[in-house]
Amino acid sequence: MEFTAKKNNNASCDLTITFSANEVDVAYKKAYESASGKVKVPGFRPGKAPLHMVEKVLGDSVMDDAANIMLNNAMADLFDKLEHKPIRIPQFQVESFDRKAGAKAKTTYDTKPEVTLPKLKKIKIQPKEIKITDADLQKELEGMQKNMARNTLKEEGEAVEMTDLLEIQYKFKEDGKEFPEATQTGKFQMGAPQNPPGFDSELVGMKLNEEKEFNFRYPDSFPASPESAGKLFVYQVKVTALYRVSYPEINDDFASELDGSANLQELKNKTKKQLEDLFNDALKKKGIDEAYAEILKETKFLIPQSLIEEETDGVFHNFIHEFRLPHTTLPEYAKRLGKEESEVRASFAQAAEKRIQTYLLKHKIGEDNKITISDEELAAGFEKEATSQGISAESLLKEVQKQKAETFYRDKFLFDKIDQFVYGEVDKKSPKSVSTEEAEKLLSGKE
Template identity: 85%
Template sequence: MEFTAKKNNNASCDLTITFNAAEVEVAYKKAYERAKEKVKIPGFRPGKAPLDMVEKVLGDSVIDDAANVMLNQAMADLFDKLEHKPIRIPQFQVESFDRKTGAKAKATYDTKPEVILPKLKKIKIQPKEIKITDADIQKELEGMQKNLARNSLKEEGDKIEATDLLEINYKFKEDGKDFPDAYQTGKFQMGATQNPPGFEDNLLGMKMNEEKEFNFRYPDSFPQAPESAGKTLVYIVKVTAIYKVTYPDINDDFASEVDGSANLQELKDKTKKQLEEIFVSALKKKAIDEAYTDIIKESKFIIPESLIKEETEGVFHNFIHEFGLPHTTLPDYAKRLGKEEAEVRESFGKAAEKRIQTYLLKHKIGEEYKITISDEEWEEGYEKEAGTQGILTESLKKEVQKQKAETFYRDKFLFDKIDEFVYGEVDKKSPKSVSIEEAEKLLSGKE
């Protein structure tokens, strides 16, 4: 057997293998041995007929099996000799296969992706540091205050006021269409920030058991219910209960009721610390993500198309699962959207490529900078993860073994360490101080 392997510039390799006649004959013999257990020859039990008789009966009909036997053995023999290893079994095209003259087969197979890193210290980012104000703490306390609200049922003749909690039966339709037969039931908090502007005006002054029909036009932009934005809907609302909502005063007694704090100042200090911890961690992760985005831009990647295609399908199915959509294929999903498959596939393909690039990038950084996970760090990673999930460390380990997810968690703990290394290596400008509102916009991608 002889071979030539030519590396291409797209993470693939052209492989040509030639075999002499003797090697082809050996492959035929092995194919006859395999077929011998199944072939029926008069006068012999299955598998007991002489090999020369099996060969006489089957002739060249086992050519496909012989070729597969020969190529599989060839790849097993060649694997360690190939400079550029295949990442999956090559699919060969057999150009010739003759017992007298030998055989020739060719394949183009995908090789391991390649990454060339930039100098990490050339990557510039500007970290953000959170600025917690007294107003931020007060807002958090008011949220806690709402959680401790007390509801008292109003009398039948009492009217709805601006801060009441309602129980209602309701149904609605688009203007010009029919109402559904059945009412829906629910609770409605007057004065809630998520309520559409002006909607409550139609309810103010109503009494228990009163029913009212009214038209309401939603704002042209209404993120809480984008399907209703700009539409005029007709509502029928019946009030079945009205509750007066009262809130405790924000004082030392309130602090004790919330979490046992000795006084209000202690609760404020705890609240500030919690806000700082949450936003410091989130903003640091955001800065690390921004660093990776720039590193990816400055890196060179050679990734087999087949990997991106496979990951595209994975990203698509994760999307379907995450949003609880019915199982479907990407082409069918594109039809439902009324879009061309190529357009939808490209959208998921970009996310898939970014995912692969990030994964390869982190492994390459770990390799080049010799970042590894020690046994102690492996154990610490499990303990931290178990704490995050609210379970015992041993329970997490057992579940990981059961799910055979050791590789996933080893990568996770390794990548956490690599993230910290990258954050320490890149060039960081003086931190920019941001408010909670600014931080939330940054973290949501709205700024």
């Protein structure tokens, strides 16, 4: 057996194998041996006929089996000798197969993806750091203050005010339609920011057990309930309970009652630190994402098209599952959208290629820099993951083993370690201080 292998520039390799006549003859004999237990030879029980009799009965009918045997044995022998290894079993085209002249077979197989990294220290990003102001602290304290609100039942005859909490029975209908038979009950906080503008004023002045019917038109733009925007509704409301909402004064006593802080200043210091940690952790993750985006621009990839096609199908099925859409195929989905399958597939293929590139990139960085996960780090990773899920590490490990997800979590913890390495390696310009408002826009992708 002789072979030639030629590496292509698209993560594939052309392989040609030639076999001697003797090797073809050996493959035929193995095919006859394999078939001998099933072939019927007159005068012999199945599997008991001499091999030359089996050969006489079967003749060249076992040629395909012989070729497969020969090629499978050849690939097992060649695998370690090939400089560029196939990532799946090659499919050969047999050009000739003759017991007297020998055989020749060709294939083009996909090879392992190739990644050429840039110098990480040449990648530049500008990290962001949060700047917590007194106004930010005050806003947080006021949120805590609302959580410590005290509700006092108002006496009969007292009227609804703009800061009260109501228990109500109500019905509503769109103008021109019928009221539903069932009456709903619920609580309504006057002055809450999510209330439709002007709705609260319809309730001001009502008293306990008083009933009122009124018309209310929603604003033309109302994101909280887009289906109601611009429409006129008729409401029937009855106040069944009325509470005066009072808030504790933000002072040392407030701080002590909230979490045992010695005084208000200590509570402010802790709150500021918590806000800084929360925002800076999120901004660092954003910075890591930006670093990878820049690295990807400078990285060269050779990825087999077959891998991208496989991942495209995976991305599509994840999309269907995530949005809880009815099970369907990509061609059927394209048909429902009224688009060409190629157009829809291309959009999912783009996401698939980006996902493969990111995965390969992280593995390459880890490999080149000898970044690994020790048993201690793996255990610490499970402890941290279990805490975030609110379960014990033992319970998480049992579930991971049940789902056979050990590799997934090892990669996750490894990638977290690689992320920290990348952030430490890239060139970080002078950090830019941002306000909480700016940070929220950055983190939400609105800036």
